[in-house]
Amino acid sequence: MKRIALLGMPNTGKSTFFNRLTGASARIGNWPGITVDLLGAKILLGADMVEVVDLPGLYDLHGFAEDEQVVRHFLQNNPVDLLCLILNAAQIDQQLPLALQFRQLGLPTVVVLNMADEAERLGIRFDAATLAAGLDGPVCFISAKYGQGFPETLAALRQMLSRNPPTDTAALSEEFAEDEALVAEAERLIARSVTMPRVLEHDLTERIDRIVLHPVFGIPLFFFALYLLFQAVYALGGPLQDGIAWALDGFRNVVLIHFQAILPHWLYGLLVEGVYDGVGTVASFVPVIVLFFLGMALVEDSGYLSRIAFLMDALMAKLGLDGRGFVMLLMGFGCNVPALMGTRVMRSRGLRLLTMLIIPFSLCSARLQVFVFLTTALFSTTQAPLVLLALYLISFLVAFGTALLFKNRLQSHEPLLIELPPYRLPTFHQVLLRGWHEVHHFLSRATRFIIAGVVMIWLLTHLPPGVPVGGPETLAGLFGGWLEPLLRPIGIDQQMAVVLLFGFVAKEIVLGAMAVVYGLDGDALAHLMTQQMDWVQAFSFMLFTLIYTPCLSTVATMRSESKSLIFTSISIFWSLFLAWLLSFLFYQSARLLGY
Secondary structure, eight states: OEEEEEEEOTTSSHHHHHHHHHTTOOEEEOOTTOOSOEEEEEEEETTEEEEEEEOOOOSOTTOOSHHHHHHHHHHHHSOOSEEEEEEEGGGHHHHHHHHHHHHTTTOOEEEEEEOHHHHHHTTOEEOHHHHHHHHTSOEEEOBTTTTBTHHHHHHHHHHHHHHSOOOOGGGOOOOOOOHHHHHHHHHHHHHHHEEOOSSOOOHHHHHHHHHHTOTTTHHHHHHHHHHHHHHHHHHHHHHHHHHHHHHHHHHHHHTGGGGGTTSOHHHHIIIIIIIIHHHHHHHTTHHHHHHHHHHHHHHHHTTHHHHHHHHHHHHHHHTTOOHHHHHHHHHTTTOHHHHHHGGGGOOOHHHHHHHHHHGGGSOOHHHHHHHHHHHHHHSOTTHHHHHHHHHHHHHHHHHHHHHHHHTTTSOOOOOOOOOOOOOOOOOHHHHHHHHHHHHHHHHHHHHHHHHHHHHHHHHHHHOSTTSOTTSTTSHHHHHHHHHHHHHGGGTOOHHHHHHHHHHTTOTTHHHHHHHHHHTOOHHHHHHHHHHHOOHHHHHHHHHHHHHSOOOHHHHHHHHHHHOOHHHHHHHHHHHHHHHHHHHHHHHHHHHHTTO
8 A cells, every 4th residue: 555645834725625635534543663652644645545644743743842753754764656736825935944854765756746726826926847947847727615625635645656666764864954955045036937916915803903913902802702712612502412312312211211111120220211311312403513613614715724823922932932822822712632632742741741730720611511511401591601701711721721820830932933824714624623533532532431441330320239229329329429529618418529520531421420320411411400400500510520630541542641650640630629719619608698
């Protein structure tokens, strides 16, 4: 099987190209010589079955960032038949030196100038033949977003694969030309092959930036945009959520109820009252998760996130971080694990560790489903978006406070280099694809953890035999009894203590655990919550869930990325202590005020 390595700078549309090329049939895998996961997919290209590997974005092939080292290690330890280098045609003067670095390797390369439509609107003209001669390989012009030029690019890839024998990259030398020489050569090649207007017009981008990058109104505008996103999620997701819950209840009452007379009592309880009710409770919230990710995909693909990183950089610098740390917190909205892995772009170990320390406070999708359930059950439709926004704001404040506290121990002086791309209107296909990737990741994790979790919780609430289900004499009751003295001062009772205990394994289990512990699901469980908890207890529970120890996957990733058991242990202890302290202060203060 032949192999194509996909490379390019960040924000050049490499992921969009990869998804269009592979049809999003991607898998995560490890390759020899590297210790991180990469995205790969197998496609039929002409007569050959080809493996396409999406390597991390990099600015410099001989830089010292971890992503740059990953690229070098991959090329040194894995045979590659063809390099496909994605460049931003509208920024060709900044990106051509990277192409010349790869030319030095002597590997067959197809250079793909993406966003050619934007370059054309800006008045940039190319002499393709001269550019191809200077790069010693074919040059293709595409718009990965709209698919323009894609057939020609596929033809060039097929032709290069058929023309070149397999290349052994193990003998690659890391001796590259000096940066200054490559930059000078790039300038000469651009002068011969590219015609650029004296001023690149970005009138619309500049007009929008005057508003969103305003030093006073920019940050409040961002949080207002988040609030509008939450309002839309509740308004559109509520009816869909009710529809799925109705369908699940109907299937249970019409179909599954008949198995009660066929199956042994314990097996029916395990399969229906345990697995089905637990998974069904989570499944009813999938529409809300889908809409949230679709909204975040719109924000990210439009170019707005880069502005937020730039806008927040001054504030983050006072906390010992930079604007990228804020972007990693936003990435954590989906899942903390990829956000932790995203810190590899940071060269300074102190900056990277400090950023990893605050990412687990980001309100991930698994926590989101718990908060949507409780806010929907205990708050009005007007209050619920405000409560959810408050939880997001608290997650930011806790992260910022933690950074401020630890910044002197994890110092960094690495400057922030970030590009502000022009605003783009994402295509419907792009938004759906991005949303599907996030939802698929959430569902794959949720399926694994929830089924195992609800089975374990069902067993704990039903064992030992002969005692009342879910009572204090069950194993779950014993665990809850041990934890209750610690959690009672923050308004969490014995049963919810068991839920929190399993939430440490994965926050996806929390809702399923509630369904199993109380023996109810859907609207019945929501109604019971309104009787079991008042709004003070509910908010205290959500506050603790937001801050306390992240899931085992996040802990394992932090241990792997930091390469420090001590650092990981400190992170776990700090989050537990902080969760209890803030929940205690809120709960006791609210009770003193008479709530």
